[in-house]
Amino acid sequence: MSIQVANLSLDPPVMLAPMAGITDLPFRRLVARFGAGLVVSEMVASGEMVTARPSVQARARVDLGLGSAGLTSxxxxxxxPGPMAEAARLVAGLGAQIIxxxxxxxxxxxxxxxxxxxLMRVPDHALRLIEAVVGAVSxxxxxxxxxxxxxxxLNAADLARRAAAAGVRMVVVHGRTRMQFYKGRADWAAIAAVRGAVTIPVVANGDIASVAAARQALAQSGAAGVMVGRGAQGAPWRLAEIAHALHGTPAPAVPYGAARADLVAEHYEAMLGFYGRDLGLRIARKHLGWYADVAGAEPGLRPALMVAPDPAAALALIRSGFAATDAQSEALAEARAEADAERAAA
Ligand SMILES: Cc1cc2nc3c(=O)[nH]c(=O)nc-3n(C[C@H](O)[C@H](O)[C@H](O)COP(=O)(O)O)c2cc1C
Incomplete structure (x- = not known):
C-alpha cells in the first residue's frame, strides 16, 4: 500500500511531520532508517531563503541533507507568491523531491x-501563492x-479542492483549527470532508502517536495515509511500528537496554556534529528528555540530562540511564502519557 504523488511512491503511507526545531537532518535520518514513506524538513522561511547570501544558501544544502535521509519534502x-516561487526553485535545485x-x-x-x-483566511491570495509555486518547479x-x-x-475542503485544481498533488490536514493551537483532540472525522472534496491523496494528521490512533484516524477520515509528529519524539521507530501494523512492512527492531543507549548516544553525537558543540548541547536536551520519557526511565534521569555540563557527562548518563530500559517500563510510560493527555483534553 502506498500513496502516489506524481511519479513518487510514498511507501508506506506513514510520514514524518515537519516540526521546526525538531525534524532536522539528524532526526530525519534516524526516522528514515527505521522506515517512513516520507520525511519533511523543518519549515524554511521563503523570504529569508531568497535574500540569503550564496554561502548561506549553500549551507542550506548541507542542512537539508537532501538525498541522505530517504524521500524528503x-x-x-x-x-x-514571488519569494515563495523563487524559494521553491532554489530548494528544488538543492534536491528537494517534494515541495x-x-x-x-x-x-x-x-x-x-x-x-x-x-493564509487560510485569505483563500484567493493563498491560491495565487499556490499557483506561483506549482508553476515554478517540476x-x-x-x-x-x-x-x-x-x-x-472551516474551509479546508474548499481550499483543498481549489489547490488540487491548481496542481497540488497531496494535502495533509491537521484535524484542528488554528484557534485551537494544540488544545483538545484532533478531529479526524472532520478530515473526511476534505477527503470527499478531492481526488488527490489526503493525509490525516494530529495526535496520531500509536497504532490504535492511526487505525482510528484512517477509519474516521477515510484518508490515504497518516502523518506523525510528536509521536516520533523520543521514538524514531514509531512510524515504522505503525506501518508494520497497518501495512505489513517489516517490524522495526525497537532497541532496549544497551541497544537503546547506543541509539540515543548515536543521535546525540550526530546532533553535536551537525550543530557544533555548544548549540548541539542545547538542542539535544529536548530530544534526550523525550527519550527518557518514552523509555519510562528512572525519574532522576531526565533532570540530570538537562543539566549535564558537557558531552562526556551527557554520554555517561545516556550509557548508564538507558541501559536498564525495557519494553515493560516503556509500555507503562506510554499508558501514563495517554492518561495524562486524556485528562488534559477533558
Ligand atoms: C514543535 C513543533 C514544531 C512544528 N513545526 C511545524 C512546521 O514547521 N511546519 C508545519 O507545517 N507544522 C509544524 N508543526 C505541526 C506538526 O507538523 C503537526 O501538524 C502537529 O504537531 C500535529 O501532529 P502531531 O499531533 O502528530 O504532533 C509543528 C509542531 C510542533 C509540536
Whole structure:
C-alpha cells in the first residue's frame, strides 16, 4: 500500500511531520532508517531563503541533507507568491523531491506575518501563492493545512479542492483549527470532508502517536495515509511500528537496554556534529528528555540530562540511564502519557 504523488511512491503511507526545531537532518535520518514513506524538513522561511547570501544558501544544502535521509519534502513558509516561487526553485535545485507549502502553522510569529495558517483566511491570495509555486518547479507540490482558522471558518475542503485544481498533488490536514493551537483532540472525522472534496491523496494528521490512533484516524477520515509528529519524539521507530501494523512492512527492531543507549548516544553525537558543540548541547536536551520519557526511565534521569555540563557527562548518563530500559517500563510510560493527555483534553 502506498500513496502516489506524481511519479513518487510514498511507501508506506506513514510520514514524518515537519516540526521546526525538531525534524532536522539528524532526526530525519534516524526516522528514515527505521522506515517512513516520507520525511519533511523543518519549515524554511521563503523570504529569508531568497535574500540569503550564496554561502548561506549553500549551507542550506548541507542542512537539508537532501538525498541522505530517504524521500524528503522541503516545507516552505511565506506570504508572497514571488519569494515563495523563487524559494521553491532554489530548494528544488538543492534536491528537494517534494515541495510542501505551510498553511497550518498557528504560531503568532508566523501568522502575524500572514503566512502559515493565516493564509487560510485569505483563500484567493493563498491560491495565487499556490499557483506561483506549482508553476515554478517540476517536482510535486503538496499542501499542509488545518481544518480552518476557527470553528466559524472551516474551509479546508474548499481550499483543498481549489489547490488540487491548481496542481497540488497531496494535502495533509491537521484535524484542528488554528484557534485551537494544540488544545483538545484532533478531529479526524472532520478530515473526511476534505477527503470527499478531492481526488488527490489526503493525509490525516494530529495526535496520531500509536497504532490504535492511526487505525482510528484512517477509519474516521477515510484518508490515504497518516502523518506523525510528536509521536516520533523520543521514538524514531514509531512510524515504522505503525506501518508494520497497518501495512505489513517489516517490524522495526525497537532497541532496549544497551541497544537503546547506543541509539540515543548515536543521535546525540550526530546532533553535536551537525550543530557544533555548544548549540548541539542545547538542542539535544529536548530530544534526550523525550527519550527518557518514552523509555519510562528512572525519574532522576531526565533532570540530570538537562543539566549535564558537557558531552562526556551527557554520554555517561545516556550509557548508564538507558541501559536498564525495557519494553515493560516503556509500555507503562506510554499508558501514563495517554492518561495524562486524556485528562488534559477533558
Ligand atoms: C514543535 C513543533 C514544531 C512544528 N513545526 C511545524 C512546521 O514547521 N511546519 C508545519 O507545517 N507544522 C509544524 N508543526 C505541526 C506538526 O507538523 C503537526 O501538524 C502537529 O504537531 C500535529 O501532529 P502531531 O499531533 O502528530 O504532533 C509543528 C509542531 C510542533 C509540536
Amino acid at each position: 522541503v516545507q516552505l513558509a511565506g506570504r508572497e 510542501d507549502i505551510n498553511m497550518g502553522c498557528p504560531a503568532k510569529k508566523v501568522t502575524g506575518g500572514l503566512s502559515g495558517s493565516a 517536482v510535486p507540490v503538496t499542501l499542509k493545512m488545518r481544518l480552518g482558522w476557527d470553528s466559524d471558518c
